Amino acid sequence: MKSNLLLLLAMSTRVLAGDADAISSQDQYATFAQDYYLDPRPELVESAMRFVARSELVKQPGTAQLVQMSFGCIFARHPERRDAWKKAIAALDPPSRARFTAAMDGTPQQLLDALPVSPEKNDVNWACFFVSGDARYARNVVDAMRYLHERKDLQKFLAASSAQWSLASIATAHDRVREVLESAAKGEDAVVASGARDALGKPIGELRQSAIQILRRQHDAGIWK
Numbered sequence: 188m189k190s191n192l193l194l195l196l197a198m199s200t201r202v203l204a205g206d207a208d209a210i211s212s213q214d215q216y217a218t219f220a221q222d223y224y225l226d227p228r229p230e231l232v233e234s235a236m237r238f239v240a241r242s243e244l245v246k247q248p249g250t251a252q253l254v255q256m257s258f259g260c261i262f263a264r265h266p267e268r269r270d271a272w273k274k275a276i277a278a279l280d281p282p283s284r285a286r287f288t289a290a291m292d293g294t295p296q297q298l299l300d301a302l303p304v305s306p307e308k309n310d311v312n313w314a315c316f317f318v319s320g321d322a323r324y325a326r327n328v329v330d331a332m333r334y335l336h337e338r339k340d341l342q343k344f345l346a347a348s349s350a351q352w353s354l355a356s357i358a359t360a361h362d363r364v365r366e367v368l369e370s371a372a373k374g375e376d377a378v379v380a381s382g383a384r385d386a387l388g389k390p391i392g393e394l395r396q397s398a399i400q401i402l403r404r405q406h407d408a409g410i411w412k
Contacts, residue, residue: 216242224316224319227264233272240280245286249310253310304343304346306345313357322363322367325357325363329350333376352386354368355385355387355389369383
């Protein structure tokens with residue numbers, strides 16, 4: 188749930204739309220990226236790129252992947268602006284330029300294909316969903332729940348459990364995600380269907396606590412360390 192402060196920041200971003208540095212804080216950038224499919228603001232993309240280039244977001248591997256996916260999906264949405272954005276990218280410092288160039292030259296699917304099943308891959312799917320509103324990215328996260336019964340590969344179980352509670356959380360604010368979950372709850376994959384029903388019907392805290400209990404049991408058994 189976004190705070191009233193975040194909503195106020197989003198409003199202030201509108202006022203600053205004509206300013207070359209309209210996005211000047213992490214909260215403003217988060218609102219821009221997480222609400223994009225609901226409120227597309229292509230006129231703020233160059234400002235957003237400059238802010239990210241000055242921040243730590245593009246320097247840390249985890250957040251840099253999210254940045255690449257978010258902007259890759261934005262670039263895909265607005266092919267008519269790509270030439271102008273390429274010029275803006277060329278003016279950035281080399282490390283940031285490389286990340287944005289990769290987002291411009293590649294495709295969202297290429298980035299996803301390069302990532303193993305993991306919580307980080309779920310996050311990258313969500314990054315593109317928030318930009319595009321495309322339900323296939325939510326379905327990708329749903330698919331990760333097929334590993335909810337995994338008890339050998341830790342990363343696959345973590346991907347499944349984080350998928351479940353992130354779906355439960357995001358579905359409360361995004362009808363498209365809820366619809367994807369409701370469809371999955373009626374699907375043929377028994378593990379995914381059960382996980383989807385739990386995501387729809389159980390509190391997020393209960394889902395997390397259940398995952399923690401499994402992690403502890405596997406750790407105590409010497410399987411996951």
